[in-house]
Amino acid sequence: MRRARGRDTGQTATARELLLDVAERLMSERGYAATPVSAVCKAADVAVTSLYWHFGSKEGLLATVMERGAQRWFAALPRWEELSGDSDERTEVILRRGADAVAEHPVFLRLFYLLALEGADDEVAAELVQRVRGHATNYFRDLIAGMLTSEYGPELARAAAEELAPFAVAFSDGCFFATQLEPTLAQPRRMYADLAAALRALAPMAIARARHQERPPTQHGGPECPTNAPY
Template sequence: MSAVDTAQPEESRLRILKAAAEIAAERGYEGTTISRICERSGLPASSLYWFFTDKDDLLAEVVRHSFREWNAEQPAWEPFPADISVGDGLRRLLHHSSRSLPSAPEFLRIGHMLALERRETEPVGRALFLQVREEVADALARWFAASIDADLIARQPALPHRLATLIIALTDGLFLAYQIADLWDPDTFVDLIVTVVETAIAEAEADL
């Protein structure tokens, strides 16, 4: 009987995902092999292929699974009452999410790795990571559109998406800086983002 027959299927699947994430973080895309994943997970190749078509399919699921777990723990991007400024509302929302970055969620670590590598055939995981980024950017943009003065949005409809892109770019920078040099001060980072966003909004208002 295979490992899938004798163990709980979901437990086996999670063991494979965990092993693949660990090896990808250690060895990169090319170094993440089926044999290494099987050795690390303690499951035979037949179990891996029971759940996943190939390595590409497996790493894409690592990205998807990690993002779902991370996203479920984040605060909802819902508009705050009118008496709370955009800056204060943004600071409250980022307070929690910024602190989750040092733990290096697999979707960020593997997603950045795949995004930076150019291949003749684009890995499914890379496309999925870029899709996740777009979904996060859209959620941020919707929050800004609902939180910023309606007249300003009417005159500068691209502003919410520009601000969302800015936050994602700054977050990418923080994540990479932490991985490279262990630079980490979440409160300072959030204050920096809020200051940049408030300045961008003030400049947009001044252009009217």
């Protein structure tokens, strides 16, 4: 009896993972809206009732696909505080692994960008995209703050990171599309090395703006005029 229950549990887990794999692949090829539940179940060779039993709805299936994909994606990216070495060494490791992650998770990333395009018409998709996007922005914010802290201090580094993180995310978007549009020419590791150089080049401007914002407001109009001035 115990062996039978264990076998049933294993089969259930296998069916669940198969549905997730098939859904991720089909949705990344066709888009979420154009991928009906019936197509996922047919490709996975499981009953439609099995999909609803595991995920409750098509929206629940998508949410689980995205959650699993995001977990895998971010698990491949090391955290600043987890690494040893100086700022340059840590930055090199993080961006090298980031470049490798782009090459290793193309199906999830294609689905992510397709959802971003569909998001204006689908509230569920839009919310999932924003959640993953927020994680990516936070990740780059921590990276940039780590890069700049030793030179500028934690407060200015964090302020500059707030400004530069969206640029880093947009650059990363471009790296992925380059690998899809020109797979034989794109060099993710080189592109991410260029990202590090770009961030360092932009840092002084971001730091200058952060310092300017820290200054107390100044009085406009020059020295205070005496009350008996004739004008």
